Amino acid sequence: MKALTWQGIEDVQVREVADPVIQEPTDAIVRVTSTAICGSDLHLYKVLAPYLTPGDVLGHEFMGIVEEVGSGVQNLAVGDRVVVPFTISCGHCWMCRRGLFAQCETTQNVDQGMGASLFGYTSLYGRVPGGQAEMVRVPHADFGPVKVPHDGHPDERYLYLSDILPTAWQGVVYADVPEGGTLAVVGLGPVGQLAVRSALHRGVKQVIGIDLVPERLARAEQAGAVVINSAQTKDVVAAVKDLTDGRGADSVLDAVGMEAHGNPVSEKIVTATSHLPGPAARLAFEKVGIDRLAALHLSLELARRGGTVSISGVYGGAADPMPLLQMFDKGLTLRMGQCHVQRWTDELFEIANQTEDVLGLESLATHHLPLDQAAEAYKTFQTKSDGCLKVVLKP
Template identity: 45%
Template sequence: MKALTWHGKSDIRCESVPDPRIEHPRDAIIKVTACAICGSDLHIYDGAIPDMHSGDIVGHETMGEVVEVGPDAGDLKVGDRVVVPFTISCGQCFFCKRGYYSACERSNPDKEKAEKMWGYSPAGLFGYSHLLGGYSGGQAEYLRVPFADVGPIKVPDGLSDEQALFLSDIFPTGYMAAEFCNIQPEDTLAVWGCGPVGQMAIKSAFILGAHRVIAIDTVPERLAMARAAGAETLDFMDEDIYEKLREMTDGRGVDASIDAVGSEAHAAASFDSIIDRIKVATYMATDRPHVLRQAIQCTRNFGTVSIVGVYGGFLDKIPMGSAVNRGLTFRMAQTPVQRYLPLLMQRILDEEIDPSFVITHRGTLEEGPEFYKTFRDKKDGCIKVVLKP
């Protein structure tokens, strides 16, 4: 089959690789009908994710048609259309039973590596390094789905692939980001990053009852999409974000902040962002947390900071004094996608949201390597790429 494979920094290739096969009774094989390039895939593309091996198949936003099932794959049957969560979860361990599927204790066969870095291991993920299981990803013609009786959700006939695809990751992630904010009717939220997850967070915040959403980015197409969703927008290259948010909230600060950027934040020529770049370039730090620092400083006393941007290691110069002395609440997670799937599928069916609004580019697997560059460089108004094998 054809698949997109990683061969080093900025080196994604479309290659022929062996077809997946059933390896466990709970497995299923799907024929991929749609997959997407996620913003977190760009961390892999930029060489920021450790323990990637040359030839690894990438991608974790995937849906398709079941073509083979193991004997213990639940009620899945050949011919079912399914969306596959990016989190691989057993459904039976301590965390899965409590709905924390992204902390599954059984799905990461390389958990000792993760424990050395993080203390304890999260769940295995599709296409996201051998630190998280070394599973083949879904930017391919076929995908093996472990624990298929727990993960995939069937897609009703009335929904297109593009309407359902983002249930795999960015819609649940954006929704969780807004849910973490414990939104009250008069609340004002700020969202840093108007990429795909940020756009879903903006939409979700309004669904959950936010009064105002202020979206922060510098890419014109992203800011325009945020405005179309009802958000007020700020360009961080043109504005002092702290001062502007203070002005827009009568000096109090926003009720909650969402960091939808993560470890590779770009910023205006602020001192801290320059230091971040120097430290990462010289291997003295793993992440560039400018946005997280700013979100903390911009959130009102006893407000909430919701973090869904990807961070990999140890963050430098985080203003914990500000957070502690002003009573901030932090909420963060890799999204336990399975927890949200029934609710969010119903919101799509009820026409509260059509997640396909975020798509700007479509193509084939063969065009995938070039689309990685386009997406990374924010060329041609690119916000979200969907590939159809």
């Protein structure tokens, strides 16, 4: 079959790889009908290179049709249409019973000191072949995949249930916006856009969207957010205070993560680390690595005293400098972590499955391409060129 494989820093290629097969009774084989490029895939494209091996199959946002099921899978049948959460969870361990699916103890990567395994996401998270491929082996298919109807809706009505929709939703829940309060969303990529829409859907009174890409700002404004162009605003913090009675936002959601713009020194360090030989790069990343923190530091500044900062963007540095005096003095609450996808599946499926596309899921993607063009799509997505916000690939 064809699959998108990582071959080196900023080098991904569609190659012929072996077809997946059932390995455990709880496995299923899914023929992929749609797969997306996620912002966190860009971390693999460059920053997390030390944890990848040439030939690794990427991708963790996908859906498709069940082609085969193991003997232990009773909840699925051949022909079912399913969307697959990016977190691989058993559904019955101590963590899963508490809704902490991203910390599943059955698939936890204990040797790496990391949480549950993820599709297509490095040796840190199990090195499980991903979904930017024609077919995928889905472990723990007796729990993970979500059946969606053959109802005539295009895949994109349900595709984002795999990752970015629940990630945005969890970020808004974690932000804990008080009644009548304000949420500032830093970064208006796909997760940020869905966070804006989710917050407004949940009744947040005022949502402020912050970015520097005009097309993304326009989309958030169209959805109902007040927008601030950080590239054209001299003092973003002051601008947010002007909108919030001088206090700052009650809650802030960082939807950017480790690849934020704004600190060329950090960028050079991150780039240099990713180019070190594998073992040295991994040691540097885990012990002295830093992230580009412009978005996170801005989020901390934007929050009012006693406010909450919710972090949905992925960070990985071990030596990130943080303004602890400011954080302590302001009495901020921080919430963060990998999304517990299945925790939000039922309520989000009900929203996605309505007759009306209330969250604009079908119109989120700007680029629809065949899998064969995935390498070019990664470059376009990374550079945000051609108005690229979200890419959906068709195997």
